[in-house]
Structure formats: C-alpha cells, structure tokens
Amino acid sequence: MLERLPQPYTDHMDSLTTTTLAALELLFSGNSELWEIIAISFRVSGVAILVASPPALLVAFILAYYEFPGRRLLISINSTLLSVPAVVVGLTLFILLSRQGPLGEWKLLFTQTAMVLGQIALAFPILVAMGHSALQACDRRAWETARTLGATPLRALITIMREARFGLMAALLAAFGRIIAEVGASMMLGGNILHYTRNIPTAIALESSKGEFAQGIALGLVLLILAFTLNAFLQHFQGKGQPA
Amino acid sequence: MTTADQFNVHYLKKHYAKRQVLDEVAFSLQAGQTHLLSGDNGAGKTTLLRILAGLEKPDSIQIDLGMGPLNWRHVKKALQQHTLYLHQHPYMFDGTVNYNLGYAIDAKLTKRERQRQIDKALEWADLKQLSQAPAKSLSGGEKQRVSLARAWLKRPSILLLDEPTSNLDQESRHRTLSLLEAFKSNGTATLLASHDPMHFPSLIDQHLRLDQGKLIRIDDQNLIEFDQTHPNFRSTA
Numbered sequence: 490m491l492e493r494l495p496q497p498y499t500d501h502m503d504s505l506t507t508t509t510l511a512a513l514e515l516l517f518s519g520n521s522e523l524w525e526i527i528a529i530s531f532r533v534s535g536v537a538i539l540v541a542s543p544p545a546l547l548v549a550f551i552l553a554y555y556e557f558p559g560r561r562l563l564i565s566i567n568s569t570l571l572s573v574p575a576v577v578v579g580l581t582l583f584i585l586l587s588r589q590g591p592l593g594e595w596k597l598l599f600t601q602t603a604m605v606l607g608q609i610a611l612a613f614p615i616l617v618a619m620g621h622s623a624l625q626a627c628d629r630r631a632w633e634t635a636r637t638l639g640a641t642p643l644r645a646l647i648t649i650m651r652e653a654r655f656g657l658m659a660a661l662l663a664a665f666g667r668i669i670a671e672v673g674a675s676m677m678l679g680g681n682i683l684h685y686t687r688n689i690p691t692a693i694a695l696e697s698s699k700g701e702f703a704q705g706i707a708l709g710l711v712l713l714i715l716a717f718t719l720n721a722f723l724q725h726f727q728g729k730g731q732p733a
Numbered sequence: 734m735t736t737a738d739q740f741n742v743h744y745l746k747k748h749y750a751k752r753q754v755l756d757e758v759a760f761s762l763q764a765g766q767t768h769l770l771s772g773d774n775g776a777g778k779t780t781l782l783r784i785l786a787g788l789e790k791p792d793s794i795q796i797d798l799g800m801g802p803l804n805w806r807h808v809k810k811a812l813q814q815h816t817l818y819l820h821q822h823p824y825m826f827d828g829t830v831n832y833n834l835g836y837a838i839d840a841k842l843t844k845r846e847r848q849r850q851i852d853k854a855l856e857w858a859d860l861k862q863l864s865q866a867p868a869k870s871l872s873g874g875e876k877q878r879v880s881l882a883r884a885w886l887k888r889p890s891i892l893l894l895d896e897p898t899s900n901l902d903q904e905s906r907h908r909t910l911s912l913l914e915a916f917k918s919n920g921t922a923t924l925l926a927s928h929d930p931m932h933f934p935s936l937i938d939q940h941l942r943l944d945q946g947k948l949i950r951i952d953d954q955n956l957i958e959f960d961q962t963h964p965n966f967r968s969t970a
Contacts, residue, residue: 628824636787639887651827
C-alpha cells in the first residue's frame with residue numbers, strides 16, 4: 490500500500506511513525522517535564538470540576554424539579570452558553586482579570602487559579618445541561634416517595650442524585666473531557682508558563698509551533714488515551730442508566 | 734390526627750386551568766377506619782390524596798390544628814407529619830428490598846436497631862425471602878407489599894392509598910388487603926382511592942364519592958363526621 494503512494498506521502502508516514510515512537514519513548518521513560526505538564530492539567534481540571542459540580546448540579550435540580558417564571562429562559566441561556574468557544578470565555582475572563590480590569594486587584598491573571606476559573610466557566614453549562622437531562626429523566630415518584638417517607642429536602646435531593654447517578658456521572662465525565670482538552674481559555678488565562686501553568690493542550694500548541702512534534706504527539710496520546718477512557722466510562726454509565 | 738382520633742379538612746379547593754377539580758370539599762377521617770374514595774377517572778381522587786400528602790398545593794384548605802388560620806407552608810408541614818401517601822405504582826429506590834425498607838427508618842438509629850426494625854417489617858409483610866432482591870425487579874404485588882412495609886415502619890396517623898390493588902392478581906390483592914387490615918387494627922386512618930369499590934368488600938367503613946368537584950357520602954354508617962352544614966355537602970343516603 491505504502492509503495493503505491495507518491496514519495497512525499499511515504500515521507501510523511503515515516504516521519505509520523507518515527508515521531509510517534511519517539512513520543513511513546515518520551516512518555517514511558519518518565520520524562521519529568523512531560524509528566525509535570527500532565528499533572529498540572531489533571532490538577533487544574535480536577536479542581537475546576539470539583540468546584541463547578543455542586544452549584545451546577547443544584548441549578549440542574551432546580552431547573553428539573555421546580556416551575557418558576559423565567560425557567561425556560563434560563564434553560565435557553567444555558568444551552569447557548571454550551572456553544573460559546575473556549576477562547577471567548579478566556580477573553581472575557583482575561584478582560585475581567587487583567588490589571589486594568591474590574592477584578593485586576595485580585596492579581597489572578599497567568600495563575601492556575603485563573604485557569605481553574607476559565608475551566609469552571611466552560612464546565613458549568615455542560616454540567617447544568619446534562620445534569621438537568623439526567624434529573625428530569627429520573628422518575629418524579631422518587632422525590633415524592635422520599636419526601637412522603639419523611640426525608641428532609643436535602644436527604645431527598647441526595648436520594649435523587651443517587652437514583653440519577655449514572656446520568657450525572659456521564660455529565661461529570663463529559664465536562665471533564667471538555668475542559669482538560671481546551672486550549673483557548675488556558676492559554677489566555679494561564680499564559681503557558683513552564684512548571685506552573687503549562688498544561689497538555691497549551692504545551693501541544695507550543696511544541697508544535699517549535700517543530701518539536703515528539704512531545705506534542707506524546708501529550709496528544711495522553712489526551713487520546715484519556716478521551717478513550719472517559720468515553721468507555723461514559724458508555725458504561727449511560728448503558729447502566731438505561732431502563733432494563 | 735388533628736384531634737385525638739379525628740382529622741378534619743374544610744374548604745379544600747383546587748382548580749386546573751378553568752376546571753374546578755375540588756370545590757370546597759370538607760370531610761373528616763377517623764382513626765382505625767378505612768374510607769373509600771371513589772369517582773370516575775379524572776374526578777380528582779389522586780389530586781385530593783396528593784394535597785393531603787403535602788405534595789400538591791391547593792387553592793385553599795383548612796385543617797383543624799387549634800392554632801387559627803395557617804399558611805400553606807405550615808399546613809404542608811403538618812400534613813407531611815401526619816400522612817403517608819402511596820402511589821398507584823409504588824416507586825422502589827435503586828437497591829435491595831432491605832435498602833428500601835431502611836429508607837423509612839430514622840437514620841440516627843444504630844445499624845443494629847435499624848436492621849432489627851427492617852427484619853420486623855420483612856416478617857410483617859412476608860418479604861423475608863426477598864430481603865436481598867433488587868427492589869426494582871419485584872412484581873407489582875411484591876412492590877406493593879414493600880411500599881406498605883415502608884409505611885408500616887413510618888407508622889403514620891393517616892395512610893393515603895391511590896388504587897392500591899389495580900393491576901394486581903387475586904393472590905396479591907388478598908395479601909395487600911390483609912396488610913391494610915393490619916393498619917386498620919393498629920388505629921391508622923386510611924383514605925383509599927379506587928374506581929372500583931368492589932375490591933374492598935370487608936375493609937371499608939365509609940364510602941365517599943367525588944363527583945364534579947363535590948364530595949358525596951354514599952352510605953350512612955355515620956362513621957365519618959362531615960361538615961353537613963356546609964352548602965357544598967350533599968348526601969345520597
């Protein structure tokens with residue numbers, strides 16, 4: 490197959506194979522710089538999900554279980570926020586956090602905290618939308634049975650979350666997958682500083698621009714493996730959430 | 734019970750869109766008695782039960798608490814303390830029968846005490862052999878027994894049942910009826926909604942019928958004290 494292709498294509502294939510092998514070697518040799526970037530990525534995105542989940546799931550619950558004026562408008566606004574590009578979220582927060590911005594005094598720009606804030610803003614609408622769907626799909630009798638059996642609203646809420654856990658887990662995984670792979674907000678808010686705010690996507694962008702494809706591909710592989718793992722879990726949880 | 738063994742409801746009104754489902758309904762429930770609530774489909778039986786369970790807000794309601802007029806928040810709290818509502822198709826939480834029964838027990842009790850109570854409930858409802866079975870996979874009759882066992886653990890003053898024997902085979906119906914007899918002998922007031930009174934021949938002390946938003950007393954056993962002076966009260970007896 491390869492010998493039938495024109496020369497430039499085979500060269501590219503060779504180059505891709507060589508680079509991928511170099512990337513794998515880099516990954517499994519325990520390159521400290523590479524693994525530090527991976528650790529920063531997981532730390533920032535993990536914190537963002539942990540902070541965003543409780544309020545987002547509470548909003549999802551309120552939207553799913555309560556009727557109030559403006560509810561549909563809120564759902565529409567949240568759906569719109571789902572399609573806002575990460576770079577726009579990054580730019581908005583950049584303006585707010587920059588020295589002349591209204592939150593400039595906080596001195597958060599180019600810190601991991603700023604990256605966390607950007608990722609929270611990206612994860613929140615996903616968690617609300619998917620959480621809302623999962624909770625709305627949960628039988629309303631679950632809430633009523635819990636309440637009529639004497640559960641406090643908080644205990645009933647925890648019960649509902651437990652009943653809808655597979656759908657909610659899918660929401661968490663989808664949101665985590667989205668924010669760990671985004672580059673726009675992290676680049677603008679973190680500044681891609683080595684050992685501090687350089688995460689997987691910003692490192693890939695930088696290494697590729699320098700022509701250092703091996704490290705870029707190694708990091709890309711980590712994202713691919715992560716995406717595969719998350720999707721496998723997603724399939725697992727969504728499958729469990731289906732009625733028998 | 735709002736008095737020692739009587740629960741009085743007055744001026745219960747509820748409408749959906751332009752339809753008055755409950756029109757100044759007034760009635761009393763007596764401890765240790767079973768009250769059948771019949772009516773055509775859509776007559777408002779379920780709505781009445783759900784309001785009494787505090788799950789749905791009425792347009793107006795008065796219950797005697799000896800505290801003067803109360804707002805819905807207080808009435809709802811009082812109703813939730815006194816009543817327990819069982820859906821037509823009981824909901825089983827994801828977990829074993831054991832887990833489902835444990836849900837009805839005070840979480841502050843020790844694990845051992847909780848299990849002791851669960852075991853008693855399993856025995857009461859003849860569910861011992863199903864204690865570790867996934868509750869969602871049970872048959873309709875078994876789910877009904879689990880939901881009654883949960884209610885038994887809560888020991889409410891008033892039990893509200895929505896079509897408890899619909900879609901049950903004869904054996905399951907008999908078992909459900911014998912459990913309802915046990916509630917009755919324990920002094921629980923039961924309000925049981927059904928479109929078919931013939932399902933409960935020996936259990937019923939009083940038959941009420943909802944017709945176009947009005948409550949009608951079918952028989953005249955005087956086991957429920959009605960607000961007979963109210964203009965919307967009619968008796969067919």
